Amino acid sequence: MTPAELASVVLAAAHAVFEQRGLDRAALPASTVVERPRNPEHGDYASTLALQLSKKVGVPPRELATALADELGRAAGVKSVEIAGPGFLNIRLDAAAAGQLARVIVEAGAEYGRSDRLAGEKINLEFVSANPTGPVHIGGVRWAAVGDALSRLLRATGADVGTEYYFNDAGSQIDRFARSLLAAAKGEPAPEDGYGGAYIAEIATEVQARRPEVRSLDDDAAQEVFRVEGVALMFDEIRSSLRDFGVEFDTYFNEKDLHDRGELDLALNRLRAQGHLYESEGATWLRTTDFGDDKDRVLRKSNGEWTYFAADCAYYLDKRERGFERVVIMLGADHHGYIGRMKAMAACFGDDPERNLEILIGQLVNLLRDGAPMRMSKRAGTVITLEDLVDAIGVDASRYALARYSSDSPIDIDIELWTRATRDNPVYYVQYVAARTAGVARNAAEVGLVPGDADAFRPELLDHEKENELLKALAEFPAVVATAAELREPHRVARYLEESVAASYHRFYDNCRVLPLGDEEVTDLHRARLWLNNATRTVIANGLYLLGVTAPERM
Incomplete structure (x- = not known):
């Protein structure tokens, strides 16, 4: 039951x-x-x-x-x-009702834990969205792990989810990036406000190989080539590194498209129709203070240039026009100030900012080696990147470590701990159960022990204290998944796998022998315990899948 x-x-x-x-x-x-x-x-x-x-x-x-x-x-x-x-x-x-859960879980397989709790909700989930001016840094990597896990949780609870990466290919940071590439190609130091690191020289070299004519162009023309080609190369690298990390997006949205399609003007007109725009000193302002912002915001400067906030408005409207009822945006630790203005902006469009817009803020991540924070990437020069983290501890450990903690808390990732093949390494502790349950099933088959037909399963035999404890832990999984999705807290799944399932399974394994010893005859109790073993494997695998982590059959 x-x-x-x-x-x-x-x-x-x-x-x-x-x-x-x-x-x-x-x-x-x-x-x-x-x-x-x-x-x-x-x-x-x-x-x-x-x-x-x-x-x-x-x-x-x-x-x-x-x-x-x-x-x-x-x-x-x-x-x-x-x-x-x-x-x-x-x-x-009674033992029969409690034990019957093992059959329910095994027969449900990958569906166990899923529900329709959020059915009918259409959610746009934007995360990472790192500017294409350098590799994904470790803060963005945290959102890659948490955001992807959250998308899996939301889908597992019935929501219609569209994941999105906002590709910021317009604005001053792209100008600085292009100038940095041009300087590297000419063998000059990076501009004072530019980007450094070996990756800049690598991209500059690749652009020249693709477009050799760039060498004969004047600086303005050459900079435009480096802008177009460099951004494309950088973003290809970002997409590739995220794909290797197990993260793919449904939509890669270009900021430039907002400008090219006239969507900033569309947003401006919509806000004007709502009565929240005014002109002052030649600029166009949005009266966000009417909805709790600390100051009104400029959308268009007196020289006719659009502000970043204007693009934010247009992008939000674009998402809503695509039918997303809830827009969830995951931002870095330095974006706390965005919450008030973004919520006010949603209200200016006539939306309910508490219903239609949700902003999650992630805190900082430190990568520790020998107890001290790593400060410099060999390639990026100034930040720790996705590749640095994966090279240090691997994809599974990286994703688990980043998703294991509440995103509103800073975390330290100790390389020594997360590469250790011991029980104090959380991902090893959980994956070991995945491998052990698979190993028990293999060994059982070798001695002729198979679960048998469900009708022959005798759940009432699972009456040992540790069997009951494990069954109760497995029974919690659907509620854990639903709560983690609703609260946007994937770390609840990780902690549940460690503290409830893995811990209970180890105690069960130590006290309740699944396999017959020597020439011992296979009994219904052995079969019942094998059902429970296999149910545990199902829950561990399903939980790790939600975190984007593999459930190995051998370790």
């Missing part, structure tokens, strides 16, 4: 009690939940339904809890129900 099934049983019992007592059934909720008690001695699951309903129907909570307990005690699969405190229901399942 899954927690969702038990919750339905509890609600059905409440309906029966209300019918018997003539209580107002309109007070009953459409659904309810059960939770694991912190203390296992209090039962397998707990319900607060009696406490929630007592005031609504004028029945003391313990009296209502007693009636619910009596009704629940007659339900199939429920071993006992106890009343605690003012009206908590502590429920114990």
